[in-house]
Each structure stands twice: as C-alpha cells, then as structure tokens.
Amino acid sequence: MSRFLVICLTLFSAIPFLSCDRDLEKDNNIEENFESLWRIIDERYCFFELKKDSIIDWKQAHDIYLPKAMKCTTNIQLFDVFADMLNELKDGHVNLTSTFDVTRYDLQGEHKDNFVSNVIFGERYLGKHYRKAGGLLYVVLPGNVGYIRYSSFSNAFSNSNLSAIWYFFQDVDGLIIDIRGNGGGVVTNVDLLAGCFVDEKIKTGYWQRKTGKGHADLSEPEPIYLKPNNNASFLGKPVAVLVNRDVYSAANLFSQTMAEIPHTALIGDKTGGGSGMPASNELPCGWNLRFSSSIHLRNDFQCAEWGIDPDIRVDLDVEKAFRKGEDNMIETAVLWVKSESKKIQ
Amino acid sequence: MQYKSFAFFVFLWTVFSLIAKGQSVTDPTFRLTDRKGWISVGHHHNYDDYLSSVLYKGTVLAAGVEQTKLYSASWPYMAKYEGARFSVSSDQNPAKNANMAQGELECFYGAHFVYPVSDNLKLNIGAYSQLDLGARSLLKNSNNPLNVVANTDFWISLRGLYRLSLWGRDFVFIEHFSTPVFGVMFSPKYTELYYDIHYVDDYSGNFVLTTYGLRNQFRNDFSISFPVGRCTFSLGYVLERAVCNVNKLESRMLSSSFQIGFRKKLYSFKGKQSIPVMFISSDF
Numbered sequence: 001m002s003r004f005l006v007i008c009l010t011l012f013s014a015i016p017f018l019s020c021d022r023d024l025e026k027d028n029n030i031e032e033n034f035e036s037l038w039r040i041i042d043e044r045y046c047f048f049e050l051k052k053d054s055i056i057d058w059k060q061a062h063d064i065y066l067p068k069a070m071k072c073t074t075n076i077q078l079f080d081v082f083a084d085m086l087n088e089l090k091d092g093h094v095n096l097t098s099t100f101d102v103t104r105y106d107l108q109g110e111h112k113d114n115f116v117s118n119v120i121f122g123e124r125y126l127g128k129h130y131r132k133a134g135g136l137l138y139v140v141l142p143g144n145v146g147y148i149r150y151s152s153f154s155n156a157f158s159n160s161n162l163s164a165i166w167y168f169f170q171d172v173d174g175l176i177i178d179i180r181g182n183g184g185g186v187v188t189n190v191d192l193l194a195g196c197f198v199d200e201k202i203k204t205g206y207w208q209r210k211t212g213k214g215h216a217d218l219s220e221p222e223p224i225y226l227k228p229n230n231n232a233s234f235l236g237k238p239v240a241v242l243v244n245r246d247v248y249s250a251a252n253l254f255s256q257t258m259a260e261i262p263h264t265a266l267i268g269d270k271t272g273g274g275s276g277m278p279a280s281n282e283l284p285c286g287w288n289l290r291f292s293s294s295i296h297l298r299n300d301f302q303c304a305e306w307g308i309d310p311d312i313r314v315d316l317d318v319e320k321a322f323r324k325g326e327d328n329m330i331e332t333a334v335l336w337v338k339s340e341s342k343k344i345q
Numbered sequence: 346m347q348y349k350s351f352a353f354f355v356f357l358w359t360v361f362s363l364i365a366k367g368q369s370v371t372d373p374t375f376r377l378t379d380r381k382g383w384i385s386v387g388h389h390h391n392y393d394d395y396l397s398s399v400l401y402k403g404t405v406l407a408a409g410v411e412q413t414k415l416y417s418a419s420w421p422y423m424a425k426y427e428g429a430r431f432s433v434s435s436d437q438n439p440a441k442n443a444n445m446a447q448g449e450l451e452c453f454y455g456a457h458f459v460y461p462v463s464d465n466l467k468l469n470i471g472a473y474s475q476l477d478l479g480a481r482s483l484l485k486n487s488n489n490p491l492n493v494v495a496n497t498d499f500w501i502s503l504r505g506l507y508r509l510s511l512w513g514r515d516f517v518f519i520e521h522f523s524t525p526v527f528g529v530m531f532s533p534k535y536t537e538l539y540y541d542i543h544y545v546d547d548y549s550g551n552f553v554l555t556t557y558g559l560r561n562q563f564r565n566d567f568s569i570s571f572p573v574g575r576c577t578f579s580l581g582y583v584l585e586r587a588v589c590n591v592n593k594l595e596s597r598m599l600s601s602s603f604q605i606g607f608r609k610k611l612y613s614f615k616g617k618q619s620i621p622v623m624f625i626s627s628d629f
Contacts, residue, residue, distance in 0.1 A: 021390055021597060024400040028439060040398060044536050099442075187540060207545050210536040212593060222545050277538055280486035282397050286440025288485055293536040 026284040030078060033283045034069045037082055037096070038062050040281050045291050046208075047091065047276060048215035050303055056088040058215075076100065079287070091305075092248055093278040097288040107248060107272045114244040114269045114316040114329065115180040120149060122325040131168065133161035138168065145337045146172040147330070150193075153185030153250035162196055162232035174238035174337035176330065177258075184249025184274065194257045195229030197239055197264065202226050204257045206301065209294035221297055226257055238263045238340035240333035243310055248272040253296060256304050259311075263340060266310040267333045275304040312336060378611040380412040381428075385583055387602025391436045391445050394595040395492045395533060396483040401445040403436030405600050409451075415459065422461075426473055426502070427454045434600075449479030449494055457504060469504035475525070489538055496555070498528025498562075514572055519581075521566040527556045535593040553591045562587040570608050577608040 026032045042058055056064075065085040072078040079096070083103035086094050096103040120126055126149060130139045135155020138148045146169035169175065177193075194204075206221035241258050243251075243266050252271045258264050276292025283289060297303055317328045389405035411428025430451045437444055455473020462468055479494040502523040509516045533542065534550050542551065553559070568581030581604035589596045 021392065021400055021599065024392055024597070026399065026439075036398060046536070187544075207541065209534065209541060212535060222547060224545060277488065277541065279489045279536060279538060282399060282438065282443065282485075284399055284439055286438060286442040288443075290487070294538065294541055 028284045030069055030072060031066075033078070033285050033287075034066055034082075036283045037085075037289060038066075040289060041086070041089070041094075041291055042215075043213040044210060044279070044281070044293055045089065045094075046210050046218070046293055046295050047089070047305060049218065050295070050305065051090070052215075055090055061085055061088055075285075079103070082287075091276070091292055092272065092274050093276050093290060093292045095290045096283075097290070098286075107274075108245055111245040112269065112315055113246075115246070116316065116318070116321045116327070117181075119321045119325055119327045120178070124325050125327065125330060131165075133164050134158060136161060136165060138165050140169070140172060141176070141330075141334060143334050143338060144171070144173050145334050146175040147178065148175065149178045150182060151179075152182055153187070153189045153254070155185070157189070157192070159192070159229065159231040162193070162229070162234075166196070166232060166234045169234070172237070173341040174240070175234065176240045176242060176333045176337060178242040178330070179247055179251050179254065180242050180244040180268065180329075181246045182248075182251035182254075183246060183272075184251050184253075187250045187253060187277070190250055190254045190257060191226065192229060194226055194254060194261070196232050196234045197258070197261050198226055198228045199233065199235055200228060202260060203299060204260045205299055205304075206297040207294065208297060218295070221301065224296075226260070236344065238265070238337050238344065240264075240337050241266050242329055242333055243268040243271050243308075245269055245272045245307070249274040249278075252304055252308065255308050256296065256298055259308060260299060263344060265312055265336055265340070266308065267312045267336060268310050268314055268329050270309050271304075271307040273305050273307040377415045378412055379415075379608060380410070380611060381579060381606055381608045382408075382410045383579065383581070383604050383606025384408045385581075385602040385604035387583070387600060389434045389436055389601075390597065390599035391434060391447060391481065392595070392597040393445070393481050393483075393492055396445065396481060396486060396489065397438065397443075399438050400597075401436035401438055403434060403444075405432055405434035405602060407432035407600075407602065411453075413457070422459045424457045424459050424469065424471075425455075426457050426471060429453070432600075443483060443485045445481060445483045447479060447481045447494070449477060451475055451477045453500070455500070455502065457502065465508045467506045469502070469506070471502045471504075472526075473500050473502060473523075474498070475500055488540070491539065492533070493531060493539075496528055496530030496560075498525035498530075498555070498560075500525045517570040519566070519568045519570065521568075522563065524563040525555075525560065527554065528560070529553065530555050530560065530589070530591060532591045532594060550592065555589070555591060559591055560587070560589045562589075566604075568604065568606075577610075579606040579608050580604070581606070 065081055069078055069081045072081060079098055082096055086096060086103055087105050092105050092107045126137055126139055130137050134157025136148050136150055136157050141147045203223050204226045205224055207224050208221050209219050211217045211219050243255055247255055252274050255266055255271050259266055275296040277294045278290045279293040280288055280290050314329050314332045320326045320328055385407045387405055389403050391401045407430055409430035414425040432449050434447045435444055453473045453475040455471055457469035457471030460468045476497045477494055481492045482490055484490050500523045504521040507518045529552055531551055532553055564585045566583045568579050570577050570579045583602045583604050585600040587598040
C-alpha cells in the first residue's frame with residue numbers, strides 16, 4: 001500500500017508545476033491592452049518590410065502612442081488612440097472592433113468616387129426590370145453587351161446562377177462586370193467568377209506569408225493559379241471590369257486575376273488595394289483586432305496592396321451622370337467591348 | 346526528412362498495433378475483459394495562439410469507454426488496452442464577450458504488461474497509439490475562426506492498481522498516468538490561414554513530427570472502483586495537460602474533471618475449463 005501511495009503522490013506532486021497558466025493571465029488595464037495590440041501587430045503584420053518607406057517605424061509608434069494611451073480616462077478615448085496608431089499602417093484590412101465602434105483607414109482619401117448608384121439603377125442601365133441571380137444583378141445593355149453589377153464579394157452566388165446568366169448572355173458581344181464600390185468579401189467567390197473566363201489553368205500571382213516574428217520574416221513567393229470553372233464557362237468574348245478606388249480586398253484580387261486573362265480590360269480608376277489576407281486576434285479587454293497576415297503579389301512580383309492601375313483610365317463625368325443619367329465609364333466599357341469583339345472575330 | 350520521420354512513425358504504429366491485435370488471435374482460449382464507461386465534467390483552460398492571444402477558461406464535458414483484455418495461457422501478463430473518449434468544451438475569454446468551443450474525439454489502442462507486485466497490488470506498464478480528431482472554434486474571428494485538432498501519437502502508460510477490502514467490499518484504487526512520446530500533428534504554419542493552405546494547395550510543413558519539447562502532454566486518471574449491488578461503480582479525478590509549440594504557434598490545454606462511471610468484468614472462454622482463480626480475484 002505504501003509503495004502505491006508513493007507512486008501516486010509522486011505523480012500528483014508534478015501537477016502544480018505543469019498546470020500553471022499564470023503567464024497567460026493578463027490584466028485588463030491600459031498598458032496590457034496597449035502592449036498586446038502593439039505586439040500582435042509587431043509580430044504578425046505582414047507589410048512592415050514592403051511599407052517600410054511609407055509608414056511609421058513601429059517601435060517609434062510604440063513610443064509615441066503609449067504615453068497618449070496612458071493618459072486616457074475612458075474606453076472611447078483609448079479606442080481612438082489605438083485607432084490612430086493602427087491607421088499609421090495605412091491598411092484597410094487593419095481594424096479594431098469594440099462594442100461601440102470599428103476603426104477604419106480612409107482608403108478613399110481625396111480621390112474621386114467615380115460611382116453613383118442612382119445612375120446604375122436608372123432606366124439607361126439596370127432600370128427596374130433587371131434580373132438577379134444570387135448576388136449578381138444583370139441585364140443586356142443597348143448595343144448587345146451584357147452588364148453585371150456585383151456590389152460585394154460577400155454576396156453569394158452559385159455555378160447554377162452563373163450558368164443561368166451565361167445562358168441569358170449567349171448572344172451578347174461581350175460582357176461588363178461592374179465592381180465599383182465592391183469592398184471585398186469571400187475570396188472563394190473570386191475563383192468561382194474569374195474561373196468562368198479561362199479554359200486552362202493560369203498563374204495569376206504569388207503568395208507570401210510571414211514565417212516568424214521579425215518584420216522581414218517572409219516566405220519565398222509561392223505561385224497561385226486560377227483553375228477553369230468547368231461548370232459555368234463564358235469563353236471567347238471580351239470582358240470589361242469597371243473599377244474605382246473603393247475596389248478593395250477580394251475585389252482587388254478579382255481585378256488582379258482578371259488582368260491576367262486575355263481579352264479582358266480593367267476600366268476606370270485605380271483600385272483601392274488590400275492585397276493582404278487578414279487574420280484576427282484579440283486584446284485582453286475583448287476588442288477584436290484584424291490585420292493583414294499574408295501577401296498577394298502580382299505576376300511581376302509587384303504588390304497590389306496599393307491598388308492596380310486600370311488598362312483604360314476613365315473618371316466619371318459627374319455632371320453627365322446627374323443631368324442625363326449617363327455613366328460615361330459604362331459607355332467607355334461598351335465601346336471597348338464592341339471594338340474588342342470585332343478583333344476577336 | 347519530414348516524410349521519412351512520418352513513414353517511420355506509421356511503421357512503428359502499424360507494428361505495435363499488429364502485435365497488440367495478434368495476441369487476441371494467437372490465444373483465444375480464455376479472456377477476461379474489464380470494461381469501463383464514464384462521463385466527466387470539470388474545469389477547462391484553452392489557449393490557442395492561432396485563434397487568440399488570451400487564455401480562455403470554462404467547462405469541459407467528456408464521455409468515454411475503455412476496456413482492458415487479459416489473455417490466459419501463453420500470455421498471462423499481457424493486457425490489451427483500447428477505447429475512445431469524446432469531449433466538448435466551452436471556454437470564455439477574460440472579457441466575457443467571446444466563447445471558444447472545442448470538440449474532440451480520441452481513439453486509442455495498445456497493450457500493458459501486467460506485473461503483479463503482490464496479491465493486492467499490480468503495476469501495468471505499456472504503450473498505446475492514440476488518434477485525436479477535432480476542432481477548436483472562435484467564431485468572432487472572421488478569417489481564422491477555426492483550428493483543426495488532428496494528431497496521432499505514441500503514448501507510454503503506467504498504471505497501478507491496489508485492491509483493498511473494507512467493510513466486506515473490494516475497493517480498487519487505480520492510478521493511471523500516460524504521456525505521449527512522439528507523434529505527428531497537423532498545424533497551420535505561422536500566420537497561415539486555412540484558406541491559404543487550400544488556395545496554394547501546399548501542405549508542406551503542416552504535418553509536423555512532435556516529441557517532447559514541441560508537444561508535452563500528460564493524462565493522470567485516479568479512480569476508485571467499488572461494488573454496489575451487481576454493479577461496480579467508479580469515481581475518479583482526471584487531470585490532463587497539453588502544451589504544444591509547433592510552427593511557432595503555441596497552444597495549451599488544461600482539463601481538471603471529476604469522473605463517474607461503471608465497470609464490468611466479462612469472461613469468455615472455449616471448451617471445458619474453469620476460470621483461473623488469479624483472474625477472478627484480480628484486477629489488472
């Protein structure tokens with residue numbers, strides 16, 4: 001019996017040493033929250049190396065914002081200090097979410113909107129009798145050009161939806177996909193839609209992720225490919241993609257992908273960027289932090305974080321838009337589609 | 346190197362399983378099975394660096410079955426050990442505004458060598474292979490809401506059983522300590538999202554050979570069995586701890602549970618033979 005007890009006691013004696021998680025128990029005070037926020041970004045944010053000439057040195061940010069944070073007397077004040085520090089990263093994928101607010105970086109800046117929703121829904125374009133398949137609104141425009149309005153990559157659609165649209169568009173000369181104002185969403189929708197326009201696998205860029213806590217700890221770029229969507233193809237016709245500065249994240253990736261496909265043109269303004277895949281973490285106070293954790297590069301190894309230049313640069317003529325209900329960016333796209341269609345034939 | 350290590354692990358796992366399985370085939374004349382079913386509830390810590398940088402605390406519920414089979418004749422001191430456990434846990438962050446949920450199935454298969462120290466005390470030493478499958482979820486994370494738990498390990502196991510007669514009943518005290526020695530586990534790479542894995546279609550570095558240092562874990566199960574009427578009840582306390590640091594991602598788990606269950610002995614034999622006395626009176 002005594003021997004057995006000795007064994008049991010020996011085993012139990014190890015337990016207190018092994019079961020200690022005290023080092024993970026952080027106090028919910030200003031300093032701990034600040035240090036958590038700063039450290040998560042410091043160790044996991046992927047763009048420090050690429051943006052080193054255009055954003056603040058992160059250690060310097062620590063020294064500037066910690067004293068400001070320590071002076072805060074309310075949660076709202078603290079949240080605003082955190083927001084200011086995070087906005088130094090100039091990244092729309094970096095957001096802090098609390099119960100009362102979400103921080104966000106102003107992507108639009110001084111740039112033009114180049115999009116008026118009322119004009120799109122006017123009689124000249126979608127009107128009141130447009131069709132809707134999943135999250136895609138579509139209509140055939142005068143001039144026999146198909147027009148799809150896709151406002152968010154969070155809006156779902158299926159291959160059946162796409163097949164139905166392509167059947168509807170079987171006699172059109174080409175297609176316009178209007179993603180202006182599309183701030184991104186589900187990335188798998190990019191493959192689903194863009195895959196309709198290729199009949200073989202193509203390389204659309206490279207992928208790079210963080211490999212360690214250092215700012216320059218990045219993996220070798222790995223190629224990423226677009227596979228054909230064999231269940232819903234729309235091949236052999238020109239496709240114009242309408243873009244503006246609000247095209248971000250998954251929509252930016254869609255623009256990057258479409259730019260690699262033949263007989264496709266980006267028309268409008270430069271896209272907003274956002275080529276990092278975001279991940280989430282949290283602070284001891286429960287505020288949720290989102291940040292870019294891996295990088296998309298274009299085929300020429302340039303990063304699309306700052307946006308993609310269009311093939312045809314056009315700004316919206318606001319006066320025409322409001323007075324005549326005419327969107328000159330769509331009109332430009334129609335002309336390009338008609339001319340490209342003739343070239344293909 | 347990684348593939349060679351993985352192949353070596355699969356080889357060992359297969360050989361060990363075949364040896365354990367082989368015992369039941371080579372000597373089927375007599376068998377004593379000790380089967381135990383249990384449920385447990387207790388305190389739980391969950392920390393998964395991939396999902397969150399804060400420690401989550403909450404409750405774990407688990408249920409399981411396990412059985413030990415002792416063979417007669419040529420293998421009187423070899424006992425097969427097998428079973429399965431299923432656990433669900435729900436843990437909350439310190440700010441009490443998010444829940445991390447985990448579901449996990451563990452299946453194990455192995456054998457113990459039974460060493461009778463005295464009539465009342467037996468020591469078991471053995472090993473088993475265990476497969477863990479499950480997932481941890483933190484739904485407030487939009488892009489990384491889930492982390493898969495998938496690993497298979499080779500555990501060593503030490504067990505002591507002491508039978509004590511009190512008030513005309515046999516009480517059996519069982520202390521069971523086990524720890525994985527090496528194994529293979531799945532883990533995303535540092536800052537890698539599951540979407541990335543699927544998108545790039547590159548699983549290199551996601552299956553990691555783990556040993557002490559990378560993955561430290563133990564399970565300590567202390568229970569007392571006692572007969573009540575025709576049943577044998579079991580009350581126990583189980584403490585399980587896992588600390589893992591793979592691909593620069595750390596995870597920790599602590600589970601401290603009280604267990605209630607029942608045990609049943611089953612005898613099976615061929616032909617005309619009596620049950621050896623040592624088996625009737627003994628636990629293993």
